[in-house]
Amino acid sequence: MNSVSNPQSDNDDVTITVCPDGPLLVRGPVTLIDADGNPIKKERPTIALCRCRGTSIAPFCDGTHKKRRRRQSST
Numbered sequence: 001m002n003s004v005s006n007p008q009s010d011n012d013d014v015t016i017t018v019c020p021d022g023p024l025l026v027r028g029p030v031t032l033i034d035a036d037g038n039p040i041k042k043e044r045p046t047i048a049l050c051r052c053r054g055t056s057i058a059p060f061c062d063g064t065h066k067k068r069r070r071r072q073s074s075t
């Protein structure tokens with residue numbers, strides 16, 4: 001996994017971790033905004049943002065990427 005964080009900040013760091021073939025894990029004090037400019041309620045301290053476009057709960061990951069990976073490896 002690859003992570004990017006601001007080396008000049010302290011506990012208010014926002015960290016984004018790229019999961020191979022999976023979501024972006026976002027940790028820290030961030031505000032998600034939808035396409036209309038409205039904040040999206042964040043229910044957990046760490047959020048997983050979908051990168052595979054297969055989720056049914058966009059923009060969050062719902063685990064569908066795991067099924068896609070299995071399907072691709074079996075063909």
Ligand code: FES
Nearest residue numbers: 050052061064065
């Ligand atoms: S990255 Fe997990 S459902 Fe898309």
